[in-house]
Amino acid sequence: MPPVEEPAPQPVVETAATPAGEPRRYGPLELARYRKDDGRSLTLFAQAADREPPQ
Amino acid sequence: MTELRFNELRGEMVDYAIHRQERTFLPARDHCPLCPTRPGGPVTEIPFASYEIAVFDNRFPAFESPRGAAEVVVYSDDHDASFATLPAARAEALMWVWRERYEELGARPDIDYVYIFENRGVEVGVTLHHPHGQIYGYPFLPPIPALELAADERLGGCAPCALLARELGDGSRIVHETPATVTYVPEAARWAYEAHVVMREHRESLAACEATELRSLADALQSLARGYDALFDRPFPYVMAVHQAPTAAAAGGGHLHVEFYPPLRTAEKLKYLAGSEQGAGTFISDTLPEESAETLRAAIARAA
Numbered sequence: 001m002p003p004v005e006e007p008a009p010q011p012v013v014e015t016a017a018t019p020a021g022e023p024r025r026y027g028p029l030e031l032a033r034y035r036k037d038d039g040r041s042l043t044l045f046a047q048a049a050d051r052e053p054p055q
Numbered sequence: 056m057t058e059l060r061f062n063e064l065r066g067e068m069v070d071y072a073i074h075r076q077e078r079t080f081l082p083a084r085d086h087c088p089l090c091p092t093r094p095g096g097p098v099t100e101i102p103f104a105s106y107e108i109a110v111f112d113n114r115f116p117a118f119e120s121p122r123g124a125a126e127v128v129v130y131s132d133d134h135d136a137s138f139a140t141l142p143a144a145r146a147e148a149l150m151w152v153w154r155e156r157y158e159e160l161g162a163r164p165d166i167d168y169v170y171i172f173e174n175r176g177v178e179v180g181v182t183l184h185h186p187h188g189q190i191y192g193y194p195f196l197p198p199i200p201a202l203e204l205a206a207d208e209r210l211g212g213c214a215p216c217a218l219l220a221r222e223l224g225d226g227s228r229i230v231h232e233t234p235a236t237v238t239y240v241p242e243a244a245r246w247a248y249e250a251h252v253v254m255r256e257h258r259e260s261l262a263a264c265e266a267t268e269l270r271s272l273a274d275a276l277q278s279l280a281r282g283y284d285a286l287f288d289r290p291f292p293y294v295m296a297v298h299q300a301p302t303a304a305a306a307g308g309g310h311l312h313v314e315f316y317p318p319l320r321t322a323e324k325l326k327y328l329a330g331s332e333q334g335a336g337t338f339i340s341d342t343l344p345e346e347s348a349e350t351l352r353a354a355i356a357r358a359a
Contacts, residue, residue, distance in 0.1 A: 016102040027151045027266070040112035042100075045152050047107065047144060 017042050057118060059194075067198050070117055078115035080182045084134065089185035091132045106132050107145065108152050110190075117191060121165050124192035128152060128171075129185065136186045137290070138173060139280035146273040153297065154261035154269070156190050161260075161302030166192035168200055168301045176292025178318050178325060188295070196301050203298065204308040215310035218242075219253050228348040231278050231355050235264075235271035238279055240348040245338040247320040248286065248347050250279055253312040259300035260311055276313060282355030283315075287322035 017034035020041070024031050025048060034042040058071040079088055085096070089109075092102045101109045109129040116125035130141060130149060138146070153171050160169045173188035174181050196204075206214035222228055222239045230250060231238040238252045252275045258264050264272070276295070283291035294316040300309025320326045320341055331337050 016098055026155050029148060029151050029155070031155070036111070040114070042109065042111040044101075044103065044106050045108040045110070045148065045155075047148050 057116070057122070059122075068195055072115070072117045075115045075117065078182060081177070082183070087134055087183065087185050089127070089129050089183055089187055090134050100127070101129065101132075108148060110152065110156060113189070118193065120163075123166060123194040124160055124163070124190070126156065126160075126190040126192075127187055128156070128190060129187045131186055134185050137280070137284075138175070138186060138188075138295075139277055139284055141186075141277070143273065143277070146277050147270050150261065150264075150269040150273050153190075154264070157261050157299060157302075160190065160192040161262075163192065165194050167196050167303035167306065168193040169299065170197070170200075171297035171299075173293075173295040175295070176290065178292035179294050179316075181292075196303060196306060200298065200301055200309075204301075204306070207308050213257055213308075213310050215253055215312050216257055219255070227345050230282070230348050230352040231275060233271040233275045233278075235268040236275040238275055240344045240351065242344060244344045244347070245340065246316050246318065246326060247340065247342040248283070248315075248317045248351055249344075250315045250351065251312055252276055252279060252315075254310065258311045259309040261297075261299060264311065272311075272313075278355055278359065279315065281358035282351060283317060285358035286351065286354040287319065289322065291317060292319065293317040 017036045020033040020035040028048055029045045030048045032044045034044070036042055056074070060069050060071065061067075062069050082088065088100045090099050090101075091105050092099050093104065100111055100114070106129075108131070110126055113125040113127050118125050128149075130136065130138060131145065141149070157169045157171070160166050170191045170193060171188065172191075203214060210217045218241070219237060221242070223237065228240045228242065229237060230240060235255055236252050237255060238250055240248070240250050252272070254264070254268065254272070256268070258268065261269070283293060296314045296316065297311075298309075298314060299311050300306070318325045326341075331339050
């Protein structure tokens with residue numbers, strides 16, 4: 001039986017938002033700001049790698 | 056475009072945002088605009104394959120610059136999560152996100168009041184099931200925070216501080232405590248299972264809180280939300296309203312607390328705002344706060 005060829009992963013569309021400024025730190029978070037194509041803002045917040053672990 | 060009009064008889068502003076009539080309404084799961092953009096899938100509001108917490112300008116804003124703001128806060132890229140089920144670290148991170156947005160929006164001269172809230176459940180008008188909240192930046196001081204400032208005047212100091220001391224002295228309506236918060240059904244609750252999560256210390260806003268207090272606040276909010284879900288063994292609808300100091304220059308006042316307004320009075324019965332509530336402004340309640348507190352306290356303990 002021939003091997004099943006895995007479909008190549010399709011690229012995620014990430015062109016609908018462009019970076020707006022450098023990522024920055026806020027408390028235990030890292031913020032990355034983007035501007036969407038229609039002008040609206042988008043901010044992604046992620047827990048910083050070196051944040052204090054939860055107790 | 057939005058338009059504000061002043062209702063003279065009520066002494067309050069009414070916001071007309073007629074474009075919201077067209078907003079996305081309970082879309083099919085595979086068309087959720089708050090899910091991440093999956094490979095091969097439709098581009099959503101968040102064009103990334105994964106994320107932790109996302110905040111963006113509402114596509115159908117009730118308020119917009121230069122006269123206010125309307126933002127969406129997405130708690131997770133997991134469509135089936137809820138505030139109650141977030142990992143503790145994510146809930147704590149959300150407190151910091153709220154704080155950052157309060158500070159940034161509050162610094163804008165066109166915003167007098169930053170209101171963070173969550174509508175959960177179709178019973179309170181949710182149009183998207185993906186776990187999220189919202190933030191409105193009001194270009195004026197809305198009536199409820201104005202009433203809280205009036206309560207400060209009436210009581211000769213911080214009203215939430217005075218009410219918290221009263222609740223701690225009585226004890227019968229307290230349902231949960233953490234090192235930094237006390238949760239209670241207020242003495243004159245409007246809703247059967249209304250509950251307020253109040254900072255023990257006088258903190259005007261999230262911006263004034265220590266990191267440990269934010270952690271306690273997240274714990275308290277999740278404990279209550281889980282208790283609500285355990286109450287009738289079903290996802291429990293609510294409005295979660297974060298009350299903080301107005302950001303208008305010289306407004307003063309404010310004591311961070313989070314009020315929950317759940318519309319259920321039993322597992323199947325909703326409390327409707329009808330004749331007395333709408334026409335006279337007086338809530339008629341079918342339950343006593345002390346009895347609700349006892350039930351809710353047990354539900355929170357069961358869910359812990």
